[in-house]
Amino acid sequence: MTKHSRPGGLTRRRLLGGLATTLTPAAALAGTASASPAAPDPYAALGADVVTEFRTAWDSYRRLAWGRDELRPLSGSGSDFFIPGGTLGLTIIEALDTLYLMELDSELSAAVDWVKNDLRLDQRAPVQVFEAIIRLVGGLLSGYAATKDSALLARAGELADRLLPAFQRSATGAPYRYVNLATGEVHGAEVPLAEVGTCIAEFGELSRLTGNRTYFDAAKKALRAVCERRSPLDLVGTTINVETGAWVGTTATLDPPVDSFYEYLWDGWTLFGDKDLRTWYDTLTAAVFERLADRRNGRLWFRQADMTTGRITGHAQSELTAFYAGLLAQSGRPADGERYHDAWTAALGTFRLPPEYLDYRAMRALNPAYPLRPEYVDSCLFLWLTTGKDLYRSRARELYARQKRYCKVARGYTVVDDVTASPMRLGDLTPGYWYSENMKYYYLLFAKASRFDYRNNYLSTEGNVLRGLK
Numbered sequence: 001m002t003k004h005s006r007p008g009g010l011t012r013r014r015l016l017g018g019l020a021t022t023l024t025p026a027a028a029l030a031g032t033a034s035a036s037p038a039a040p041d042p043y044a045a046l047g048a049d050v051v052t053e054f055r056t057a058w059d060s061y062r063r064l065a066w067g068r069d070e071l072r073p074l075s076g077s078g079s080d081f082f083i084p085g086g087t088l089g090l091t092i093i094e095a096l097d098t099l100y101l102m103e104l105d106s107e108l109s110a111a112v113d114w115v116k117n118d119l120r121l122d123q124r125a126p127v128q129v130f131e132a133i134i135r136l137v138g139g140l141l142s143g144y145a146a147t148k149d150s151a152l153l154a155r156a157g158e159l160a161d162r163l164l165p166a167f168q169r170s171a172t173g174a175p176y177r178y179v180n181l182a183t184g185e186v187h188g189a190e191v192p193l194a195e196v197g198t199c200i201a202e203f204g205e206l207s208r209l210t211g212n213r214t215y216f217d218a219a220k221k222a223l224r225a226v227c228e229r230r231s232p233l234d235l236v237g238t239t240i241n242v243e244t245g246a247w248v249g250t251t252a253t254l255d256p257p258v259d260s261f262y263e264y265l266w267d268g269w270t271l272f273g274d275k276d277l278r279t280w281y282d283t284l285t286a287a288v289f290e291r292l293a294d295r296r297n298g299r300l301w302f303r304q305a306d307m308t309t310g311r312i313t314g315h316a317q318s319e320l321t322a323f324y325a326g327l328l329a330q331s332g333r334p335a336d337g338e339r340y341h342d343a344w345t346a347a348l349g350t351f352r353l354p355p356e357y358l359d360y361r362a363m364r365a366l367n368p369a370y371p372l373r374p375e376y377v378d379s380c381l382f383l384w385l386t387t388g389k390d391l392y393r394s395r396a397r398e399l400y401a402r403q404k405r406y407c408k409v410a411r412g413y414t415v416v417d418d419v420t421a422s423p424m425r426l427g428d429l430t431p432g433y434w435y436s437e438n439m440k441y442y443y444l445l446f447a448k449a450s451r452f453d454y455r456n457n458y459l460s461t462e463g464n465v466l467r468g469l470k
């Protein structure tokens with residue numbers, strides 16, 4: 001979940017080819033690597049390895065679940081993500097730009113053919129608006145960015161039009177949670193902030209590409225509906241009623257179900273230069289640091305508090321929030337981003353894989369699952385790009401090795417139900433985001449991706465490259 005271009009066309013330093021290092025995993029995690037400038041890039045072989053691993057999983061998906069939303073690698077079957085008994089080809093759409101970056105062109109061509117010929121968007125069933133935007137609209141837009149095939153842009157626009165009633169039928173402008181793709185019927189008035197606010201990158205890009213402002217305006221109105229209802233402490237809660245505008249969940253937190261809400265305020269500013277978004281991001285972030293930041297042993301965590309009184313209510317942290325290290329680095333707080341990444345790296349000293357939720361004071365897993373989440377490596381990529389420190393490639397390499405050790409199965413990779421069990425208890429799913437996020441981040445970190453502009457790019461919360469494909 002990440003972004004890299006700035007308003008006004010400012011660019012970042014190209015950081016590939018930085019100092020090579022020789023690391024043990026322990027040194028990598030502790031950040032004690034020493035540089036040896038003469039050594040060859042030790043990551044080049046890993047880049048090729050990422051493609052090999054991706055191919056194994058992709059071939060399994062093609063053989064056993066082609067056209068279904070996701071692969072179940074243990075049982076060798078497919079599963080539905082959005083519509084029980086229906087499919088929207090989630091994995092195919094999630095993988096489009098990754099296939100392009102990895103130069104798997106015949107696979108990309110088969111995937112594009114499926115989208116053109118077999119993707120049915122007129123299904124008479126409700127879908128979750130947020131997931132459809134970040135995964136499908138975003139995936140189709142990144143496929144368009146990769147191929148310049150106008151059919152993909154048209155499909156993204158068609159889907160967005162089917163989702164728009166969720167925004168347009170709401171009194172506040174914040175979207176309903178579900179919309180029926182065929183009828184436009186909406187339901188689900190109590191909506192978590194991530195679901196309200198994580199749409200301006202995809203909808204704004206669609207507006208830019210089509211010249212139709214409707215999508216950007218809908219997304220901005222949704223963000224406004226939340227930001228203008230912030231508390232006098234400049235905090236927001238977790239959930240809002242989109243019909244009344246009343247807060248339903250009043251805990252201020254960076255964890256789900258809020259997480260990417262903050263991300264898209266910053267992204268909307270960097271992508272489209274909208275000053276309101278920047279002001280809202282700065283205002284809410286100042287309050288986050290005043291009320292939620294919890295500095296311990298040189299590390300940084302983020303606690304929970306009541307949005308109205310500021311009273312501290314919890315010390316939990318979700319793995320999904322690990323993306324925030326990269327966001328902080330990109331939004332002008334690199335030292336805080338590094339301290340937050342150090343905190344998660346410390347968790348990886350306790351756990352072999354990051355648990356879904358932990359009590360960071362006791363370093364105890366509150367939810368021991370590891371659904372192949374990409375957030376830690378997402379931050380590795382953007383901390384590396386922002387700070388130029390090779391440390392973040394080495395941290396990514398360590399997690400990559402652990403994923404291979406614990407999550408690899410004959411047909412690719414699968415989720416872990418309990419990272420604290422020995423041996424770890426596995427589940428049966430390769431999530432769509434594994435193709436869109438994990439493997440893309442590793443590839444960009446390790447390989448010198450010739451089709452990626454490391455200076456000027458934008459990756460969405462779902463890892464979709466909306467800008468920066470060459």
Ligand code: DMJ
Nearest residue numbers: 001260373374433461462
């Ligand atoms: C992805 O779908 C996106 O990154 C989203 O913003 C939340 N996290 C999941 C993967 O963990």
